[in-house]
Amino acid sequence: MLSRIGRRPIPIPDGVKVTLTEKEIVVEGPKGRLTKPLHPLVEVVIEDGQVKVSPRQIRKRLRRKAGAFQGLYRALINNMITGVSKGFQRKLDIVGLGYRAELKGQTLVLNVGYSHPVEFSLPEGVSAKVEKGTGEAQAHIVLEGIDKELVGLTAAKIRAIRPPEPYKGKGIRYSDEVILRKAGKAGK
The missing domain is CATH 3.90.930.12 (Ribosomal protein L6)
Structure with missing residues (x-):
């Protein structure tokens, strides 16, 4: 076959x-x-x-x-x-009040609601840019590289640091990802 x-x-x-x-x-x-x-x-x-x-x-x-x-x-x-x-590109959005991202050399510093900033070292062959957010996103992370598998794996590891939650949608998500929101507790 x-x-x-x-x-x-x-x-x-x-x-x-x-x-x-x-x-x-x-x-x-x-x-x-x-x-x-x-x-x-x-x-x-x-x-x-x-x-x-x-x-x-x-x-x-x-x-x-x-x-x-x-x-x-x-x-x-x-x-x-x-x-x-041409190269490959993957975009991530950081959504949440006070959530930030900063690039220091090859290290991505993420402030995403933990008591400490999370440092993520970018692998060789992947570069990143941090842009100011638009809409509900506080910041955009743009990952670029020539190896599609490595760019996708790096994006998945960054997303796993703070996956989006279903109630307010806070967290790190792919730019094209749709988060299905759940209804919160019923009001009085």
Whole structure:
């Protein structure tokens, strides 16, 4: 069984160089360089300015798994090419009275209702900007990087410091996240 997404070839944009070795794929572009080890069930070929991913010809019981890995690796390679050419961005909103964020070098200092400020060290490859908030948000944190997985993981770790609560919506949330509010206690 073939993956529908995995069958699509990935075009290589100008300024991006894709190199294939026996065990890994290396993608270099204007924003940086990414490498990913290849799975033995997947075969990657570069031809006509495109990257094509196909499952290896293997025994019947591994065929379905190889099709799944084909789709996965096609998506991962596409994310690598997009990352080194355009980069990825994730926005977080800080909502709550007195909640603040401040950037000191590669450390994000968050004042989000605890008795002490929380310091979060940004991993290598992820940069952050703190902007003044609009609407109900006190501040916006913009995370940028070339590795989609690392940017998303960093955003999830920051959100986990103070997840949004369902009554007033206070906490750290993704900019596009919708918090379903619950009704509080019934009045007298």
